[in-house]
Amino acid sequence: MKRFVTLMVVGVFALAFAGEEKIKLKDGKGKELVEANCSVCHSLDYIQMNSPFLDKKGWEASVNKMIKVFGAPIKQEDVGPIVEYLYKYYGKKE
Amino acid sequence: MLSRRDLIKGGLGGFVAVGSGILLPKLALASVDPELWGTAVKELPGGALESAVLEALPGKKPLIKKTYRPPNYETPVKYFNEVFTPNDVFFVRYHLANIPEINPKEWRLKVGGDSVERPLEITLEDLKTKFEQVEVVALCQCSGNRRGLMKPNVPGIEWGYGAMGNAKWKGVRLKDILNKAGLKAGALEVVVDGADTGVAAGTPDFIKSIPVWKALDENVIIAYEMNGEPLPHWNGFPARLVVPGWTATYWIKHITSINVVAKPFDGFWMKTAYRVPLGKFPVVERFISQETAVNTPITEMVVNSLITNIKDGQAFRLGQVVEVKGMAWDGGYGIKMVEISIDGGKSWQEAELGKDYGRYSWRPWTYRFKPTKKGTYTIMAKATNRIGQTQTFELIWNPAGYHHNVVQKISIKVL
Numbered sequence: 001m002k003r004f005v006t007l008m009v010v011g012v013f014a015l016a017f018a019g020e021e022k023i024k025l026k027d028g029k030g031k032e033l034v035e036a037n038c039s040v041c042h043s044l045d046y047i048q049m050n051s052p053f054l055d056k057k058g059w060e061a062s063v064n065k066m067i068k069v070f071g072a073p074i075k076q077e078d079v080g081p082i083v084e085y086l087y088k089y090y091g092k093k094e
Numbered sequence: 095m096l097s098r099r100d101l102i103k104g105g106l107g108g109f110v111a112v113g114s115g116i117l118l119p120k121l122a123l124a125s126v127d128p129e130l131w132g133t134a135v136k137e138l139p140g141g142a143l144e145s146a147v148l149e150a151l152p153g154k155k156p157l158i159k160k161t162y163r164p165p166n167y168e169t170p171v172k173y174f175n176e177v178f179t180p181n182d183v184f185f186v187r188y189h190l191a192n193i194p195e196i197n198p199k200e201w202r203l204k205v206g207g208d209s210v211e212r213p214l215e216i217t218l219e220d221l222k223t224k225f226e227q228v229e230v231v232a233l234c235q236c237s238g239n240r241r242g243l244m245k246p247n248v249p250g251i252e253w254g255y256g257a258m259g260n261a262k263w264k265g266v267r268l269k270d271i272l273n274k275a276g277l278k279a280g281a282l283e284v285v286v287d288g289a290d291t292g293v294a295a296g297t298p299d300f301i302k303s304i305p306v307w308k309a310l311d312e313n314v315i316i317a318y319e320m321n322g323e324p325l326p327h328w329n330g331f332p333a334r335l336v337v338p339g340w341t342a343t344y345w346i347k348h349i350t351s352i353n354v355v356a357k358p359f360d361g362f363w364m365k366t367a368y369r370v371p372l373g374k375f376p377v378v379e380r381f382i383s384q385e386t387a388v389n390t391p392i393t394e395m396v397v398n399s400l401i402t403n404i405k406d407g408q409a410f411r412l413g414q415v416v417e418v419k420g421m422a423w424d425g426g427y428g429i430k431m432v433e434i435s436i437d438g439g440k441s442w443q444e445a446e447l448g449k450d451y452g453r454y455s456w457r458p459w460t461y462r463f464k465p466t467k468k469g470t471y472t473i474m475a476k477a478t479n480r481i482g483q484t485q486t487f488e489l490i491w492n493p494a495g496y497h498h499n500v501v502q503k504i505s506i507k508v509l
Contacts, residue, residue: 018162019162020163040293040294041292041294041297042161043161043163045159045160048141049139049146049161050141050142051140051141052139053247053249058249062249069298070292072296
């Protein structure tokens with residue numbers, strides 16, 4: 001629901017991309033935070049598609065790129081939990 | 095019964111028999127018919143296979159959906175058996191999610207910049223009536239086509255083979271437009287922007303530049319037609335830049351402005367993105383004003399080929415003629431030769447080249463042979479262009495996953 005609200009705020013063009021409501025991320029701690037932040041600018045299949053080959057540093061670099069390069073409005077205190085979720089559910093373990 | 099995790103761990107070594115055919119492990123993860131990917135399916139990351147679905151954007155046939163927003167859709171390999179990729183299956187690639195529907199009556203192309211004598215504003219009607227109309231057949235290929243085949247994997251859109259398409263583009267030479275505006279001495283780069291924008295305020299707009307010498311190449315056009323029809327919305331309606339020979343990153347869709355400048359353009363998509371390590375690829379056309387000590391903007395496409403008509407693991411009867419077909423292309427020097435191996439690279443024979451639609455089009459090729467023994471045949475195709483460049487056997491890995499032109503391998507069985 002949170003994600004849907006975020007999309008509404010983003011505007012009409014975000015809602016124009018039919019199909020993305022079908023994307024289901026894996027359940028786990030941090031999922032809502034990831035959905036709410038990442039889906040502001042892009043559909044969540046970007047996360048699934050880029051898995052499972054990024055290690056924790058790789059996901060951290062991706063999240064930081066979103067903030068520093070693409071201007072994603074992510075709060076600094078949310079970065080850690082977002083990276084943790086992405087690594088745990090979509091990362092390369094070893 | 096193996097779990098998905100077991101299948102992933104099995105890697106390419108383990109085959110799993112499913113139904114009547116034989117599938118490789120990761121195929122079990124694919125949400126779309128594995129045949130649509132071609133042999134790329136063996137190498138793509140598991141998550142890229144799982145999250146892909148076959149879905150149609152408005153006005154398009156079902157394509158392989160990589161991401162919904164911004165929309166990134168890959169063309170299934172089966173469509174590459176035709177020289178002209180139909181508009182409704184042409185791949186879709188966007189960096190930014192805000193893509194306006196443009197009213198062609200209101201559309202304007204603004205030509206300006208500090209290196210222009212007379213700024214212009216061009217309507218679609220002007221474009222179609224006030225300039226010489228020209229056509230060029232050219233392959234449009236994403237810089238990151240086959241990124242999903244990179245080992246180690248590189249984050250980004252995990253493309254298989256289908257981020258490309260060949261079309262006949264109709265429009266007006268950029269050179270004619272620039273000459274009408276008049277270039278001042280010192281004009282260095284031509285900066286091109288389209289109507290699409292990012293969602294967050296801080297997202298850099300997708301703006302690209304090309305060197306003035308390339309902009310004045312008679313083959314570079316502002317196209318409003320593709321294969322005899324208006325450009326589809328998802329491919330840049332009402333007009334886009336076409337830079338034959340260079341990767342699609344420069345082919346700005348929904349073009350709205352052209353600015354000629356005397357200094358290197360320093361936007362994110364030039365200065366930071368779409369770069370390759372300096373000297374790593376055999377490239378003739380360089381973008382010197384954008385080069386640094388370590389890297390350079392990607393420019394022309396590297397020589398490449400694709401087998402389009404046979405499937406990995408396909409069975410043939412002994413005595414039956416095996417026909418191998420495909421396409422070969424490069425950055426515009428023209429294809430000189432395509433060699434085929436049926437023994438995994440031990441020996442090579444020349445394929446027959448099909449009709450030549452110009453040096454920027456891909457070139458169809460065909461090779462026929464009659465197997466004399468039962469068993470597995472590993473088929474490979476390797477293209478060479480007219481300046482002697484050829485495909486690589488070893489991946490030339492680079493941080494952004496560009497220029498994948500590793501010689502492809504397909505195994506068939508003769509029973």
